[in-house]
Amino acid sequence: MPLVPMRTMLDHAAENDYGVAALNVNNMEQIQAIMMAAEETDSPVIIQASSGARKYTNDAYLRHLMLAAVELYPKIPIVMHLDHGNAPEACFSAIEQGFTSVMMDGSLTLDSKPSSYDYNVEVTLKVVEAAHAVGVSVEGEIGALGGIEDGHGAGLSEEEAQEHLTDPAQAEQFVADTGVDALAVAIGTSHGAYKFKKKPTGEVLKMSLIEEIHKRLPNTHLVMHGSSSVPQELQDIINKYGGDIRQTYGVPIEEIQRGIKHGVRKVNVDTDSRLAITGAIRKVFAETPEAFDPRKYLTPAREAMKQVCVARMTAFGQAGNAGKIKPNTCKEMVDFYKK
Numbered sequence: 001m002p003l004v005p006m007r008t009m010l011d012h013a014a015e016n017d018y019g020v021a022a023l024n025v026n027n028m029e030q031i032q033a034i035m036m037a038a039e040e041t042d043s044p045v046i047i048q049a050s051s052g053a054r055k056y057t058n059d060a061y062l063r064h065l066m067l068a069a070v071e072l073y074p075k076i077p078i079v080m081h082l083d084h085g086n087a088p089e090a091c092f093s094a095i096e097q098g099f100t101s102v103m104m105d106g107s108l109t110l111d112s113k114p115s116s117y118d119y120n121v122e123v124t125l126k127v128v129e130a131a132h133a134v135g136v137s138v139e140g141e142i143g144a145l146g147g148i149e150d151g152h153g154a155g156l157s158e159e160e161a162q163e164h165l166t167d168p169a170q171a172e173q174f175v176a177d178t179g180v181d182a183l184a185v186a187i188g189t190s191h192g193a194y195k196f197k198k199k200p201t202g203e204v205l206k207m208s209l210i211e212e213i214h215k216r217l218p219n220t221h222l223v224m225h226g227s228s229s230v231p232q233e234l235q236d237i238i239n240k241y242g243g244d245i246r247q248t249y250g251v252p253i254e255e256i257q258r259g260i261k262h263g264v265r266k267v268n269v270d271t272d273s274r275l276a277i278t279g280a281i282r283k284v285f286a287e288t289p290e291a292f293d294p295r296k297y298l299t300p301a302r303e304a305m306k307q308v309c310v311a312r313m314t315a316f317g318q319a320g321n322a323g324k325i326k327p328n329t330c331k332e333m334v335d336f337y338k339k
């Protein structure tokens with residue numbers, strides 16, 4: 001089947017109470033890992049690329065790798081999503097490249113500072129109007145996350161991020177003002193590996209905020225960013241084989257599952273894949289220093305990322321749903337948005 005719009009997938013997830021992992025990619029092995037996991041678990045998938053990934057792949061490699069995934073896995077619904085478009089132009093060029101969903105992150109200005117509400121509405125609305133006219137789904141963001149990744153983010157510390165959490169009333173207004181399909185909210189998570197200095201409690205990871213926002217916006221698909229779990233065993237593998245990852249804590253799986261019970265439909269996971277890949281490669285380098293065929297270390301790296309994907313797809317409940325989604329195309333969504 002062709003790439004599907006994100007709205008279609010998240011509507012199905014909402015009707016059936018599950019969440020979908022949105023997994024970042026930069027290269028062939030990462031796309032392969034996701035698709036192997038999706039096939040094994042019969043999962044619909046959201047594959048997302050940041051501006052950094054688009055630059056790294058010159059767009060063209062990414063586009064053709066995605067077409068390869070579509071060709072090889074005709075029964076798996078796949079969404080191709082732009083992660084953190086920083087300006088309307090970034091979203092428009094993604095739509096030209098065939099992305100079926102875009103994120104306009106107007107929560108930050110072009111120089112990565114927390115933006116004003118009016119700025120956010122202005123840029124997001126511009127994208128919603130253009131994207132919906134061609135049936136492409138749109139994710140917006142209200143509130144600002146901590147950390148920085150792929151050059152994106154205000155670099156807020158764990159403490160500073162607490163000052164930019166999503167205001168539920170403002171979230172409700174934002175959806176009314178823009179008409180986004182999905183909304184990323186800031187609840188204390190941050191991008192990258194260093195999210196929390198200790199296992200997070202409700203004090204720093206405000207899942208209660210998700211519940212409040214969901215009550216006000218029962219029909220908007222909520223998105224959790226920075227939601228890698230940063231498993232201890234992945235940190236340990238890297239450090240055992242010569243790496244240097246400072247002790248850190250991510251978002252516990254059970255907290256994500258709590259979010260999924262309260263309207264979270266898209267869960268962004270990138271760091272866990274990166275950790276799995278790096279650990280596997282380090283292990284090969286340490287144990288077989290004579291190896292020099294890239295497949296010798298990229299094959300276990302791909303397998304390690306696949307295992308992370310299988311675990312998340314199972315935990316979030318998307319497993320078993322690939323065949324249940326009635327696929328459609330962006331073209332078919334145009335009339336939906338006219339209503």
Ligand SMILES: [Zn+2]
Pocket residue numbers: 084191225226268
């Ligand atoms: Zn993000």
